[in-house]
Amino acid sequence: MSEVILELKNVCMYFGGLKAVDDVSFDIKKGEIMSLIGPNGAGKTTIFNVITGVYVPTSGEIWFKKVLLNKYKPHQITKMGIARTFQNIRLFKQLTVLENIILAMHCRRKIGVIQSVLRLPGYHSELKKVTKRAEELLDYMGLLGKKDEKAENLPYGEQRKLEITRALATGADLLLLDEPAAGMNPQETTNLMELIEKIRNELQKTIFLIEHDMKLVMGISDRIVVLDYGKKIAEGLPHEIRNNKKVIEAYLGKEVANATA
Numbered sequence: 676m677s678e679v680i681l682e683l684k685n686v687c688m689y690f691g692g693l694k695a696v697d698d699v700s701f702d703i704k705k706g707e708i709m710s711l712i713g714p715n716g717a718g719k720t721t722i723f724n725v726i727t728g729v730y731v732p733t734s735g736e737i738w739f740k741k742v743l744l745n746k747y748k749p750h751q752i753t754k755m756g757i758a759r760t761f762q763n764i765r766l767f768k769q770l771t772v773l774e775n776i777i778l779a780m781h782c783r784r785k786i787g788v789i790q791s792v793l794r795l796p797g798y799h800s801e802l803k804k805v806t807k808r809a810e811e812l813l814d815y816m817g818l819l820g821k822k823d824e825k826a827e828n829l830p831y832g833e834q835r836k837l838e839i840t841r842a843l844a845t846g847a848d849l850l851l852l853d854e855p856a857a858g859m860n861p862q863e864t865t866n867l868m869e870l871i872e873k874i875r876n877e878l879q880k881t882i883f884l885i886e887h888d889m890k891l892v893m894g895i896s897d898r899i900v901v902l903d904y905g906k907k908i909a910e911g912l913p914h915e916i917r918n919n920k921k922v923i924e925a926y927l928g929k930e931v932a933n934a935t936a
């Protein structure tokens with residue numbers, strides 16, 4: 676059994692009286708592809724937000740590589756090795772593809788702000804190194820040919836790919852992908868599935884994703900966690916989740932579940 680990289684213990688996140696996340700516990704093993712699914716408003720994005728430090732959980736604990744994350748700020752959590760993409764693509768649209776990657780690498784750069792502004796010795800050699808690394812990463816992701824294009828001019832599927840490349844560029848071990856297939860056509864979704872598996876298999880990354888596309892979820896997940904109204908209602912292998920009565924009820928309504936039982 677491989678080691679646990681992320682663990683949520685009895686995590687709650689309340690907004691006033693609304694229990695967006697209610698006593699949720701699960702763990703993710705190193706190298707796993709884990710999916711988080713559930714109806715709209717189930718609390719999926721809120722889980723990502725408490726893991727990445729956007730919100731401090733109301734109660735419970737979040738452990739990453741044996742460090743308690745609860746009180747860390749988002750930029751500190753990125754440095755520790757968790758990177759994320761967003762439901763609505765967040766790129767620097769006016770900057771080039773290459774510049775987007777170089778900026779994402781800044782948290783690992785040895786060069787300080789003063790050195791950058793004053794162009795002190797070390798700046799040029801460091802920039803050269805970072806540019807080379809960014810180009811290698813773009814090549815790996817099949818985007819090198821687009822490096823000088825403005826991010827906003829890329830087709831939608833490639834913008835999503837660029838977001839994932841940016842997450843990788845931070846050097847993270849754990850990638851949180853929020854609806855990576857949203858807005859993609861079936862061919863783009865199939866390509867994305869292959870890419871996510873390649874990143875896990877070849878780069879040994881751990882992937883935690885939120886997704887509504889069941890073909891993607893069932894096709895690539897090692898395990899799946901299901902939320903409904905902030906509570907975890909199921910956790911297991913894809914075939915277990917597909918046949919889980921509570922999950923079918925949450926998605927399709929009790930009547931349909933009873934009719935198909």
Ligand SMILES: Nc1ncnc2c1ncn2[C@@H]1O[C@H](COP(=O)(O)OP(=O)(O)OP(=O)(O)O)[C@@H](O)[C@H]1O
Nearest residue numbers: 690693694695713714715716717718719720721722
């Ligand atoms: N900052 C906030 N303040 C108040 N309520 C919030 C806040 N963020 C989320 N919520 C509420 O918490 C609940 C869970 O929202 P969340 O966005 O986590 O759901 P989700 O499962 O990601 O939904 P979707 O699939 O539609 O993206 C919703 O009722 C939402 O309105």
